[in-house]
Amino acid sequence: xxxxxTPMLDELEKGPWPSFVTDMKRQAETHPECWDILGxxxxxxxxKITHWKHGGIVGVFGYGGGIVGRYSDVPDRFPGVExxxxxxxxxxxxxxxxxxxxxxLMDLWDKYGSGxxxxxxxxxxxxxxxxxTENLEPLFWDLTHDLKQDLGxxxxxxxxxxxxxxxxxxxxxxxxxxxxxxxxxxxxxxEIHRPxxxxxxxxxxxxxxxxxVAAIAxxxxxxxxxxxxxxxxxxxxxxxxxxxNYPSNGGSHKDGDWGPFNLKKEVIDLCPTQCMWMEGDxxxxxxxxxxxxxxxINVMPRALRPGKEKGATICMxxxxxxxxxxxxxTMIIPFIEVSKENEYxxxxxxxxxxxxxxxxxxxxxxxxxxxxQRVGLPTFLSVMEVEPIPQHVKEPRSNPYVFWKEExxxxxxxRDIVEFRKRHAA
Amino acid sequence: xxxxxEEVEAAIIEKAKKxxxxxxxxxxxYKCAPDMKPRQIKNxxxxxxxxxxxxxxxxxxxxxxxxxxxxxxxxxxxGIN
Numbered sequence: 001x002x003x004x005x006t007p008m009l010d011e012l013e014k015g016p017w018p019s020f021v022t023d024m025k026r027q028a029e030t031h032p033e034c035w036d037i038l039g040x041x042x043x044x045x046x047x048k049i050t051h052w053k054h055g056g057i058v059g060v061f062g063y064g065g066g067i068v069g070r071y072s073d074v075p076d077r078f079p080g081v082e083x084x085x086x087x088x089x090x091x092x093x094x095x096x097x098x099x100x101x102x103x104x105l106m107d108l109w110d111k112y113g114s115g116x117x118x119x120x121x122x123x124x125x126x127x128x129x130x131x132x133t134e135n136l137e138p139l140f141w142d143l144t145h146d147l148k149q150d151l152g153x154x155x156x157x158x159x160x161x162x163x164x165x166x167x168x169x170x171x172x173x174x175x176x177x178x179x180x181x182x183x184x185x186x187x188x189x190x191e192i193h194r195p196x197x198x199x200x201x202x203x204x205x206x207x208x209x210x211x212x213v214a215a216i217a218x219x220x221x222x223x224x225x226x227x228x229x230x231x232x233x234x235x236x237x238x239x240x241x242x243x244x245n246y247p248s249n250g251g252s253h254k255d256g257d258w259g260p261f262n263l264k265k266e267v268i269d270l271c272p273t274q275c276m277w278m279e280g281d282x283x284x285x286x287x288x289x290x291x292x293x294x295x296x297i298n299v300m301p302r303a304l305r306p307g308k309e310k311g312a313t314i315c316m317x318x319x320x321x322x323x324x325x326x327x328x329x330t331m332i333i334p335f336i337e338v339s340k341e342n343e344y345x346x347x348x349x350x351x352x353x354x355x356x357x358x359x360x361x362x363x364x365x366x367x368x369x370x371x372x373q374r375v376g377l378p379t380f381l382s383v384m385e386v387e388p389i390p391q392h393v394k395e396p397r398s399n400p401y402v403f404w405k406e407e408x409x410x411x412x413x414x415r416d417i418v419e420f421r422k423r424h425a426a
Numbered sequence: 427x428x429x430x431x432e433e434v435e436a437a438i439i440e441k442a443k444k445x446x447x448x449x450x451x452x453x454x455x456y457k458c459a460p461d462m463k464p465r466q467i468k469n470x471x472x473x474x475x476x477x478x479x480x481x482x483x484x485x486x487x488x489x490x491x492x493x494x495x496x497x498x499x500x501x502x503x504x505g506i507n
Contacts, residue, residue, distance in 0.1 A: 054485060054486060056483070056484070057481060057484075057497055058484075059482060059484065062476065064472070064475065064482040064484070065484070065489065068486040069484065086486075154487075155482075155485070155486065155487065155489030156452070156488050190469075194472045194475075194482075195452060195482065196452075197452075198451070198452070199488060355465070359468070360456075360464050364488075365488055
């Protein structure tokens with residue numbers, strides 16, 4: 001029996017699509033506080049303003065992240081959501097769960113919280129929605145001691161690292177994404193659990209340029225698998241694709257009426273750098289022009305494979321819109337080896353170089369991508385000790401000025417600024 | 427001469443006591459020890475949380491530091507977006 005009238009929310013149960021309102025009503029049968037979420041949300045629709053107070057001093061002892069405080073600003077009317085804190089649980093690398101683990105987590109959340117979840121949050125964590133302050137420490141104890149799981153990052157912490165499923169299932173993975181994700185999660189426990197930075201900082205690891213965790217769009221530090229040498233070609237398999245004996249895209253589109261496979265139309269003409277052509281019945285690639293986008297490999301997986309000399313590209317500075325608009329990451333390091341043999345020492349070295357700089361130069365609540373934008377890419381590259389290359393240049397014609405430092409010019413130059421200003425006022 | 431860890435701790439506590447706003451960003455503490463690297467200052471501030479001299483205050487997206495006696499209890503916290 002509904003505790004509050006919710007005529008506007010009830011509208012959202014109509015139509016063929018799944019409805020969160022229906023889900024919450026079902027959940028309210030066992031967790032009555034869910035009626036108060038619906039009641040408060042209906043009130044928000046009426047008032048056209050949120051009734052959540054955001055933030056506060058909740059947390060578990062020793063941690064400065066992992067719990068996000070939520071309080072109702074109308075607790076007298078909706079006591080079930082007086083406290084409604086969010087708990088972020090560090091997800092397993094590649095999002096592999098056993099059903100036993102999922103059941104244990106849900107039992108735990110039924111015991112201490114509303115039973116409502118968000119699988120997963122955009123950072124990657126499992127999000128447990130809605131509990132009271134007094135439940136936090138017992139929940140944390142059971143989570144860490146019985147389930148051997150930990151909270152994720154929130155606030156100005158390193159956020160929970162996330163990765164694609166990598167070598168565990170994907171033959172295109174150019175490095176072991178799950179291993180580096182786990183290794184860096186353990187290496188940076190302090191940064192994940194306690195605030196460290198001017199604002200949030202996210203790592204994401206994708207095994208190839210298909211970028212299944214969307215690292216390039218939503219992480220400050222995206223490690224995206226790539227290769228240095230030539231794409232591996234099996235010419236016999238190319239012929240099979242041309243003959244229509246192998247389905248394109250691994251058979252993903254076989255149920256549609258797309259007509260016979262057309263290698264020129266579907267692969268060669270769609271290559272972003274136009275680096276492919278046919279010579280007789282052989283496929284040729286100018287690998288020096290290839291930008292490793294993965295399109296041709298996706299279409300003809302039995303004929304083409306990534307090269308053998310594998311590693312990753314590091315892109316930095318992506319973010320969702322908060323201060324400025326949304327921003328894609330900028331490629332900073334075209335190729336870096338990713339090796340568990342050296343415990344990812346070279347990646348850690350790059351990460352800490354950025355952190356040391358950003359902690360000093362970054363403003364409060366400024367993502368590293370915004371700091372990069374503010375100082376400009378040439379300055380950022382010099383901070384990172386990276387030599388500029390043509391691929392760093394995004395818009396060559398938008399800024400025609402090139403500034404040279406004295407040490408960069410053979411023979412140097414002398415410049416008397418006082419003399420110069422006599423002729424050119426500032 | 428570089429400040430000792432104890433001197434930096436005292437300067438951070440003093441800053442947290444006297445700042446006009448009770449909640450402070452980690453960068454607000456950098457001036458307490460200009461010769462120290464930000465990561466060292468962060469480590470000292472986080473140790474002060476463990477000792478109960480400071481506490482974390484989180485908006486969900488940003489974490490700030492405060493003296494426990496300058497912050498209202500949870501039910502009364504106002505929050506920032």
